[in-house]
Amino acid sequence: MTASTIKLNTSAEDHHIARMAAVALGLTILENAIPSPLPGVKPGLANIVTLIVLARYGWRAAAWVSLLRVVAGSLLFGNFLAPGFFLSLSGAVLSLLALALAQHLPKRWFGPVSHSIYAAFAHITGQMLVVYLWLIPHAGIAYLIPIFASAALVFGTVNGLIAARFMDNESTLKCRIQTKI
Amino acid sequence: MPAPLSPNSLPPAGERDAGSLREFHVYRAATLPHLKAGDWLTLLLGGLCVVLLTLKLWSGDLADKAVIRSGGKIYREVPLSRDQQIEVHGPLGISVITIEKRKARITSDPSPRQYCVRQGWLQQAGEIAICLPNEVSVELTGSRKKYDSLNY
Numbered sequence: 001m002t003a004s005t006i007k008l009n010t011s012a013e014d015h016h017i018a019r020m021a022a023v024a025l026g027l028t029i030l031e032n033a034i035p036s037p038l039p040g041v042k043p044g045l046a047n048i049v050t051l052i053v054l055a056r057y058g059w060r061a062a063a064w065v066s067l068l069r070v071v072a073g074s075l076l077f078g079n080f081l082a083p084g085f086f087l088s089l090s091g092a093v094l095s096l097l098a099l100a101l102a103q104h105l106p107k108r109w110f111g112p113v114s115h116s117i118y119a120a121f122a123h124i125t126g127q128m129l130v131v132y133l134w135l136i137p138h139a140g141i142a143y144l145i146p147i148f149a150s151a152a153l154v155f156g157t158v159n160g161l162i163a164a165r166f167m168d169n170e171s172t173l174k175c176r177i178q179t180k181i
Numbered sequence: 182m183p184a185p186l187s188p189n190s191l192p193p194a195g196e197r198d199a200g201s202l203r204e205f206h207v208y209r210a211a212t213l214p215h216l217k218a219g220d221w222l223t224l225l226l227g228g229l230c231v232v233l234l235t236l237k238l239w240s241g242d243l244a245d246k247a248v249i250r251s252g253g254k255i256y257r258e259v260p261l262s263r264d265q266q267i268e269v270h271g272p273l274g275i276s277v278i279t280i281e282k283r284k285a286r287i288t289s290d291p292s293p294r295q296y297c298v299r300q301g302w303l304q305q306a307g308e309i310a311i312c313l314p315n316e317v318s319v320e321l322t323g324s325r326k327k328y329d330s331l332n333y
Binding site for chain 1: 216217218219220222223224227228230231238239
């Protein structure tokens with residue numbers, strides 16, 4: 001039997017997306033180690049990577065990174081195609097849709113913090129829709145919406161600030177290098 | 182592809198030589214995370230959204246009315262916000278319905294088996310107590326139509 005190799009032609013961009021998705025995956029695993037006060041309330045640290053990729057490489061790359069992270073993450077945690085996976089997926093898809101709109105906000109006034117907050121709200125919207133339409137079709141879950149919305153606001157802001165800070169550090173570094181030259 | 186430089190982190194061209202000012206800009210860029218005007222607006226909108234959602238969803242939206250039926254017809258619809266006792270006349274006698282602390286129950290009823298009385302307090306929208314012999318029922322409703330069981 002001859003060994004056959006499948007050669008995939010990958011571009012530099014593919015490699016970059018894969019690297020970024022790996023970073024996001026690392027943050028997801030890190031986040032899973034943090035105990036949560038309430039099931040479902042998570043900081044969503046991996047979204048920091050999505051925000052940075054969005055700002056630097058555009059929406060398409062951000063969508064790849066985000067969706068790869070969801071699928072690979074579910075494989076790692078063993079809940080691929082389980083309810084948890086669909087919760088992540090619906091959240092990620094709605095976040096990406098929100099980001100697709102939010103990225104057209106004027107850059108002069110709106111930064112990653114705005115993107116992050118809109119994405120976070122879209123994220124819980126997606127999750128609550130899946131919960132209500134599929135998992136728990138009971139109006140009682142409406143009680144939980146204020147908790148999730150507050151969490152979205154807080155963590156959305158924090159993630160946005162981290163992303164903004166990170167990108168600032170980078171441009172500051174560049175600024176230093178430029179001024180030294 | 183170079184990272185887009187944010188305008189705040191790079192001092193204006195005229196000030197590049199002014200070392201201390203540049204240091205200040207660098208320091209500011211490194212320590213102060215940038216919240217632009219629009220970001221504050223977004224934060225404000227988000228906060229408003231959370232407050233409105235909380236007010237809307239945590240103000241007893243889930244069960245806010247008791248529908249009392251007698252003989253199959255709606256006898257009265259009363260809000261749960263006011264504590265009161267209501268007497269309903271049926272074919273066997275008087276059923277007494279008590280509303281207290283946003284809950285409702287049938288306090289007394291002439292039915293032989295007392296099922297509806299023993300059911301106790303009703304709290305959630307969709308809950309219902311029926312006194313069949315006396316043809317009296319109390320149903321709690323919210324602003325939306327509820328499922329009365331889980332279904333797919």
